[in-house]
Amino acid sequence: MKTSFDYIIIGAGSAGCVLADKLSADGRHSVLLLESGPSDDRFWIRAPIGYGMSFYDRNVNWRFSTMPEPGLDGRKIYWPRGRVLGGSSSINALVYHRGVAADYDDWAAAGNPGWDYQSVKPVFDAFEQMVDAKDKVKNADGKLTVSDPSSSLHPMKDDFFAMCEQSQTPFDRTPSQSGEGISSYLITTRNGKRCSSAVAFLHPALKRKNLTVMTNIDAERILFQGKRASAVLCRYKGAQITFSANREIILSAGAVKSPQLLQVSGIGPGKVLRAAGVTVKIDHPHVGMNMQDHLGINYYFKANKPTLNNVLGRWSGRIMAGIKYVLRRSGPLSLSVNQIGGLVKTDPSLAVADAQIYANPVSYQIKFHNERPLLKPDAFPGFILGFNSCRPASTGTITITSEKASTPPHILGNYMTHQKDIDDVVKMARFIAKLQNTPAIQQILSAAPNTPLDAMSDDDIITDFKERCGTIFHPSCTCRMGTSIENSVVNSDLKVHDVDGLRVVDASVFPNITSANINAPTIMVAHKAAESILAETS
Incomplete structure (x- = not known):
């Protein structure tokens, strides 16, 4: 070898x-x-x-x-x-x-x-091969294929775009790979x-x-x-x-x-290394520090019209979706569950977007130790509106407790330990409330929202968020670039x-x-x- x-x-x-x-x-x-x-x-x-x-x-x-x-x-x-x-x-x-x-x-x-x-x-422009909704290719030399699935999305996309129009939230039915506004996700x-x-x-x-x-x-x-x-x-x-x-x-x-x-x-940080029994070669204080991640929450709604739950929640629907996928590489199995969303400003006066929004024509409730896959969503027609903060202020750490790489490190997100992040949760929940109160959403509800945001105080919103939030799976910044070992x-x-x-x-x-x-x-x-x-x- x-x-x-x-x-x-x-x-x-x-x-x-x-x-x-x-x-x-x-x-x-x-x-x-x-x-x-x-x-x-x-x-x-x-x-x-x-x-x-x-x-x-x-x-x-x-x-x-x-x-x-x-x-x-x-x-x-x-x-x-x-x-x-x-x-x-x-x-x-x-x-x-x-x-x-x-x-x-x-x-x-x-x-x-x-x-x-x-x-x-x-x-970005060089490696992206963009394929639009009509299968037209831009930059055929790009190696990463990025597809616009808008022509294949669930019909509920029209309700979500109407929601944006009625709430004066910027949107575009043609998605972009960067910038602000709601669209179908690439x-x-x-x-x-x-x-x-x-x-x-x-x-x-x-x-x-x-x-x-x-x-x-x-x-x-x-x-x-x-x-x-x-x-x-x-x-x-x-x-x-x-x-x-x-x-x-x-x-x-x-x-x-x-x-x-x-x-x-x-x-790495000398104190961390010595506590784990590792000989310090270079005391590098920022290794594993400054971790940032997006933390979000979903709000669940029951619908009075069919959603993806009606397909993926039934054996017959899953079988038909499977056949369609195997034969044509199309249908719900060929898509992401995240269909509509993007970056928005919860306050028009902000310089840049502060929230990422998700509007999904399916509802499922995943909890740790509850290995329910997405192919078994809620038994009733349902959909999700959710958010996460774009630029959280709380920072976490990745630190070893053993000299063995096979031993998982301690991961501490330190989520919601900065006041800005707490304030952002309230602003973004109020933004979701504005969306759910549009006629477009109200007319497709078969029951009151699971989380009555309009009736909740700021403290209630924060309590609910802390109980149900989860990572959006974007950990980063633990070996961040900068000018010197000091930062x-x-x-x-x-x-x-x-x-x-x-x-x-x-x-x-x-x-x-x-x-x-x-x-x-x-x-x-x-x-x-x-x-x-x-x-x-x-």
């Missing part, structure tokens, strides 16, 4: 698959891609609606959980993260959204030149199948002789020669094996595993401060969380990183 490579990438997720493709493309460099999970060749990964089946599947999912959250009355929050080729892009809800320009302008303003929106926009599908980062970038590269991909292999720690990252110690088929890197080791293991691997390797983990080239031969390339490097879903910006980050890496070899 070959054990020496130019580049070693740890993690075959949204970013790692891009890096494996880009760094191996010209054949000059040998590349090793390590993935803890299995192949993505599974029906419920390829079928878009299958993410409901992957939500608790330990075979492809890390199934993390936070510590008791002080801001949520001690509740633990379930954190699904992908452990499979494609990472979380193989098990997510497929929504594709860049966020708003201000997200990236803030990255640049934090001391990271080249990360403003005008600089990153051409990167999704990462190709011909009715999930187009994960693995499908888009890794699979076409697998035939290259200079790319080696290993699955079901666990990186245990990074080894150093002085301050240079030189090798990765792994466990494979029950035995330890060491792979050496001639040029660089790149951590693309995600916002949980990347900081964890740095910490077990001796790079960040990596520099604007994503090199770890005060370490040679080591970069972090995934959502953990975000200086601040973007306003919408994070898969799009994570893939963009990987493309920019690859350009930077290759520029140093020319």
Whole structure:
């Protein structure tokens, strides 16, 4: 077995698959891609609606959980993260959204030149292959297929757009991959199948002789020669094996595993490392700190007209949907459950959107230890209106408690510990109340809303939110980029401060969380990183 490579990438997720493709493309460099999970060749990964089946599947999912959250009355929050080729892009809800320009302008303003929106926009434009509702392709050379499913959405979309018009909420029936307004959500599908980062970038590269991909292999720690990252110690088929890197080791293991691997390797806050029994190589205070995530809630409604519950909630409906999917790659199994939504301002005077809205023609109530998949929604016709704050102020931590990478780290979201986030919940709940009070929504209700927002005080709204909220699955910023070790983990080239031969390339490097879903910006980050890496070899 070959054990020496130019580049070693740890993690075959949204970013790692891009890096494996880009760094191996010209054949000059040998590349090793390590993935803890299995192949993505599974029906419920390829079928878009299958993410409901992957939500608790330990075979492809890390199934993390936070510590008791002080801001949520001690509740633990379930954190699904992908452990499979494609990472979380193989098990997510497929929504594709860049966020708003201000997200990236803030990255640049934090001391990271080249990360403003005008600089990153051409990167997005290059890898996105946009397919509109009539199957017309824009940028055929783009590898990531992003589809407009608006022509296939449930008829309830018309009620949701009428809701927007009546509430004077900006909307457009033609979706966009960035900016503000309600529309149908773009999704990462190709011909009715999930187009994960693995499908888009890794699979076409697998035939290259200079790319080696290993699955079901666990990186245990990074080894150093002085301050240079030189090798990765792994466990494979029950035995330890060491792979050496001639040029660089790149951590693309995600916002949980990347900081964890740095910490077990001796790079992290000294106090945390010593408490876990790890020898401190570099006291790196921000590794695992500054975690940001989107926290949201759903409000449930019973409808007097058919919703997706009427299809997916019955054996006959599921069978017909399955046949339609197998024969034509169409129907509800080819879509995301998130059909309508986008970024809005709860107050028109705001400079940028502060809330992300979801309007889904299905209702389901997922709770930890209740493994009810999306293919078994509520027994009655129902739908959901939900929200999350775009830019939360509370920050959390990822910290090890053991020198072993196999021991899950402590995850503390610190959700709702900043007053801004508490205030945002009230504003956004009041915004949902405005939406549900429109004639468009009132006329399709068969019962009063499950949560009577109009009759609730601010304290009632906050109490309800704390009892029922959950992550929107966007952890980021735990190895954020910045100007020095005093304020960040990596520099604007994503090199770890005060370490040679080591970069972090995934959502953990975000200086601040973007306003919408994070898969799009994570893939963009990987493309920019690859350009930077290759520029140093020319």
